[in-house]
Amino acid sequence: MIGQxxxxxxxxxxxxxxxxxxxxxxxxxxxxxxxxxxxxxASEEFRSQTxxxxxxxxxxxxxxxxxxxxxxxxxHDARSASIVEEANAIGTAWLRIDYLPEAMQxxxxxxxxxxxxLRAEAGEVTADQKQRRAxxxxxxxxxxxxxxxxxxxATQNPGGPAAVAFAASLNxxxxxxxxxxxxxxxHVPEVVLMMMFLTFILSGAMLGYSSGIAGSKPAxxxxxxxxxxxxxxxxxxxxDRPRRGLIEVDQSPxxxxxxxxxxxx
Numbered sequence: 001m002i003g004q005x006x007x008x009x010x011x012x013x014x015x016x017x018x019x020x021x022x023x024x025x026x027x028x029x030x031x032x033x034x035x036x037x038x039x040x041x042a043s044e045e046f047r048s049q050t051x052x053x054x055x056x057x058x059x060x061x062x063x064x065x066x067x068x069x070x071x072x073x074x075x076h077d078a079r080s081a082s083i084v085e086e087a088n089a090i091g092t093a094w095l096r097i098d099y100l101p102e103a104m105q106x107x108x109x110x111x112x113x114x115x116x117x118l119r120a121e122a123g124e125v126t127a128d129q130k131q132r133r134a135x136x137x138x139x140x141x142x143x144x145x146x147x148x149x150x151x152x153x154a155t156q157n158p159g160g161p162a163a164v165a166f167a168a169s170l171n172x173x174x175x176x177x178x179x180x181x182x183x184x185x186x187h188v189p190e191v192v193l194m195m196m197f198l199t200f201i202l203s204g205a206m207l208g209y210s211s212g213i214a215g216s217k218p219a220x221x222x223x224x225x226x227x228x229x230x231x232x233x234x235x236x237x238x239x240d241r242p243r244r245g246l247i248e249v250d251q252s253p254x255x256x257x258x259x260x261x262x263x264x265x
Contacts, residue, residue, distance in 0.1 A: 008190060008237075013245050017234040020197055024226050027201045028208035028218060035212020042213050050213055054206045061203050064196045065232055071188050072239040079242055079249045082183045083123065086176035087253035090116050093147075093169035094261060100154045100163055108150050113261055115143040119177075120254040126243050144173070188240045200229055 008016060042050075090112070097108050118140035125133040151170055154163035204226065211218045238245040 008193065009187070009241070013234055013237045013241065016237055017230050020200060020233055021226065021230045023197075023201050024204035024229070027205035028222075028226075031205035031208030031210075032212040032218065033208075035209040036215070037212075039213050039215050047213055050206075050210050054203075054210050057199070057203050057206050061199050061229075064192075064199055065229070065236075068188055068192060068196055069232065069236050069239075071192070072236045075183065075186050075188070076239045076242075076247070076249065078183045078186070079180075082176070082180035083249065083251060084253045086119070086173070086180050087257045089169065089172040089176040090119070091257055093166065093173055096166040096169045099166050100150070104150055104154060108147060111143050111146045111150070113258075115140055115147065116254070116258050116261060118143060120251070120258050123243075123249075123251045123254055144170070184242050188236070193237070196233075200233070 094109075094112055097105050097112065100108060118136050122133055122136040122140065125136065147170055148167075151163065151167040155167055207218060207222055211222070235247070238247045242249050
């Protein structure tokens with residue numbers, strides 16, 4: 001669904017970073033050529049104005065970088081928190097199996113263990129393995145239906161009010177699952193990224209133009225700044241893409257819970 005709605009989401013992060021670097025260099029070269037042609041007719045006031053505009057554009061660039069990085073990092077942290085929330089909900093449901101009639105407990109433990117294993121596997125699947133992830137999610141939903149049927153049956157038996165706690169924990173599991181899916185689907189709005197990229201390209205053109213007006217080619221620090229910008233963009237886009245890229249959401253809460261539950265066999 002995301003790939004159909006957002007143009008850049010299905011493009012590899014490294015291609016986006018390299019493409020931005022190339023466009024900024026091209027813009028800087030064009031800006032330098034234009035500035036070099038106009039340097040003879042440029043007055044001192046015009047040079048000062050150009051320097052002021054360049055400083056303002058670089059300030060806007062820093063603002064956009066900081067805002068977008070903060071947005072991407074907040075979404076990354078929310079995804080990590082949602083995994084802990086789901087693991088806690090499943091762990092609570094596992095403990096409350098003791099509230100069920102003894103004849104039901106073993107079967108419910110098998111279903112809950114299978115549900116957890118499927119959810120843990122789904123979290124490890126990369127974004128390009130859409131069919132495998134869909135299959136795991138469907139199987140997990142089947143396991144949950146069996147758990148819910150057991151909870152419904154338990155609440156109808158004598159002493160059922162104690163089993164209501166188990167049903168409530170299953171409800172918390174569903175809420176945690178919905179919350180986790182929602183955080184996965186949330187990304188930095190693509191229009192913000194495009195606005196940021198446009199500002200970077202214009203900044204490259206302005207740097208080249210200022211150098212052309214001054215009659216000197218862009219110095220090494222300028223190229224280092226462009227490289228740093230591209231690295232920051234790579235980090236922002238990578239942070240904003242769960243289940244792919246170099247920066248991944250920590251799945252250890254689910255795997256640790258699965259290992260603990262398996263140890264109770």
